[in-house]
Every structure is written in C-alpha cells, then in structure tokens.
Amino acid sequence: MAPALAPALALLQQRFVLGIVLLATAGTVVSQEVQAENVTVVEGGTAEISCHLHQYDGSIVVIQNPVRQTLFFNGTRALKDTRFQLVEFTQKVVKIHLSDAKLEDEGGYFCQLYTEDTHHQIATLTVIVPPDNPLVEVKEQAVEGGEIELTCISPRTRPAATLRWYRDRKELKGFTSKQENGKTFSITNSIRFSVDRKDDRDIVTCEASHPALKGQKKQTQYELDVQFSPTANIQPSQSLVREGDELNLKCEVTGNPRPTEIIWTRLNDSLPERAQIQGDVLSFPSLSLQDNGTYSCQVSNKHGRSSDQYVLVVYDPGAIIEAQTQVPYAVIGGILALLVFLVICILIVMVWCSVRQKGSYLTHEASGLDEHGEAREAFLNGGENHKRKEEFFI
Structure with a gap:
C-alpha cells in the first residue's frame, strides 16, 4: 500500500468508529446519498465524470476506475495517471476529467461515499470510435x-x-x-x-x-481507370491548301494506356524529305505538288491498334482562288432560287383566292335575278288573283 494512503485510511477508520458511536448514542442515522451519470466520449476526447452528493457532511468520498483502483480519495490523487484530473470538489459535486480517452478506459466508475453506511453509484463510461476516411x-x-x-x-x-x-x-x-x-x-x-x-x-x-x-x-x-484500345483521327490545320502554304497534320489519339508512339506513312511512297515529324504532328513547311498523296498515322497499345488517313491535294494559287470564289455564288444563287419559288407560290395562292371570291359573287347575283323574275311574273299575272299577289310581295 502506498505510504500516502496511510493517513487517509486512518481517517477513514476514525470516521467509521465515530459513526458507530453516534449510532449507539443517538440511535439515529443521517441518510446520505450519491448519484452518478453515464458518459459517452469519442476516442481521444475528454470525458467528464461527475458524482452528485446530497446532504454531504464531510464524509469520505472515493472515486474508483473500472478495475477498482482508487483514483481520488477525498480530493487527493491516489493513482499516478495524469490523464485524470480533479476539476471540482464541493459539498454538492465531485467532478473529474479524463483526457485522451481510450477504449481501455471504458467501464463503470464508482462514486463511493463512506458514512456509517456506504453509498455508491456507478457512472458508465462508453468510448466510441469514429471512422477515418474510408x-x-x-x-x-x-x-x-x-x-x-x-x-x-x-x-x-x-x-x-x-x-x-x-x-x-x-x-x-x-x-x-x-x-x-x-x-x-x-x-x-x-x-x-x-x-x-x-x-x-x-x-x-x-x-x-x-x-x-x-x-x-x-x-x-x-x-x-478503364483501359481500352486506341483511336486515331487526323486533323489538318486548314482544309484547302495551295502550293507554298504551310500545313500541319495532327494525329489526335485516344486510348488507355495512351499510345506513346505514332507512326506516319504515305501510301505507296515515302514521306517527303521536307516533311517534319514532331510527336503527333506531321508538318509541311512549304507545300509542293509533289506532296500530294494519302497520309496515314498509326497507333497501338496492348488492347489493339488504330489508324486514320488523310488525302492531301495541293492546288496552284489560281485554282484555289477559283474554288474559293465559287462557293459564295452558289450560296447566293440557291437563296435567290428559293425566294423566286416563294414569290410564285404566293401569287398562285392570291389568284386562286380571287377567282373563288368572284365565282361566289356571280352565283349570288344570278340567284337574285331569278327571284326578281319570279316577282315580275307574279305582278303581270296579278289580275287573276290579287290576294296571291299581295301575299307574294309580303
């Protein structure tokens, strides 16, 4: 037993004897109670364990851990674990803090009050462990x-x-x-x-x-990370080229793993000496008619291979200008033809509506003449039956 606990135990024995004397002389016992609350703490956090006292008269209060080791004896530290700190000791409450809580600290903490009777309550400490990033x-x-x-x-x-x-x-x-x-x-x-x-x-x-x-x-x-076979697609820097122009053909590649080597070739011929290969780009600094041909880029990875072709046609400057000037005129001619067609359709509709309205007018006019003719005939024959003539005009 630790030497520091000897005086405390002696004091406990004295109070126990004093309690017996009081019980024998007075015949009465003062009821004292202690209450504790359960505590939940996150691992690594700080737990607060409280013992609430009722009608406390200075009797001995002992707090023990789940393995019944005494932590504090009437406010005096009994266990050399600095994670436990006594933060409050009054006539109403005894409060301790447990820092850096661990799973091993979990269990019931005893709050004991020694009088002529021993009163105790257990505060259950639960330690929970949150997840890290999965x-x-x-x-x-x-x-x-x-x-x-x-x-x-x-x-x-x-x-x-x-x-x-x-x-x-x-x-x-x-x-x-x-x-x-x-x-x-x-x-x-x-x-x-x-x-x-x-x-x-x-x-x-x-x-x-x-x-x-x-x-x-x-x-x-x-x-x-989904691996797949490659694809190749040649994209020229411009669509129409003429002799002397600069042209870049880029081989756009997809694939996983991405192909690291791109092979440029020309169908049935070798690449022009002036052509330059820079990774995925085949460059022609100055085009000539001898550069005409079908060019191909080929790529591959462990899942397959792919290639694409581009037909290069180099025009002389005059042909390029003529080809470029024909396109706007074709567009304008198409628009004018469409407008003429729409005007003709509108005129046809207008004539058809006009003829229909005129025919309807003539029909109504002829009907009116027939009615006047019948009235006239009735008037001429009115001498035969005057009454019928009047009824007719009415």
Missing part, C-alpha cells in the same frame, strides 16, 4: 467491355459505421460485411458493375456515416 480497393484492372469490382473499407469503428457508394449523386447498391476485432468493427462494402471507355475517369464516392460524426460524412473519391 479506403477504396480495386480487385483487378478494369478493361473496356468487362466489369470492375470496388471495395470500400472502414477498418476500425465503434459502433459499426455505415458505408454507401455514390455515382452521379445516385446510390449504388453494394454488399456489406462486418468483422469484429475486439471492441471495434471492420466494415466493408463492395460493388461490381460493367464498364466502357466512356466510364474512364468517372468518379465514384464511398461515404461513411457514424454517430460520432454528428451528421457529417467521411468520403473518399475514386477515379475509374
């Missing part, structure tokens, strides 16, 4: 037309974290498994889906949620 592992290299399997891992949490996959803000359903490692859990969530070349460099996100994060999320983004 880890993402890929099972094998993804290739166009195949599948990819991704696994999200949260190796150490308590309680178990929840893992979810997202792509384009849509959740991907995966398979979750949990493994217990002592007091903590290892959580994994695996997904598998088909991939194409358009999926290369897309982002998928693994998200971990946990009560200790208080609504926040821990995320890890993974950029898809």
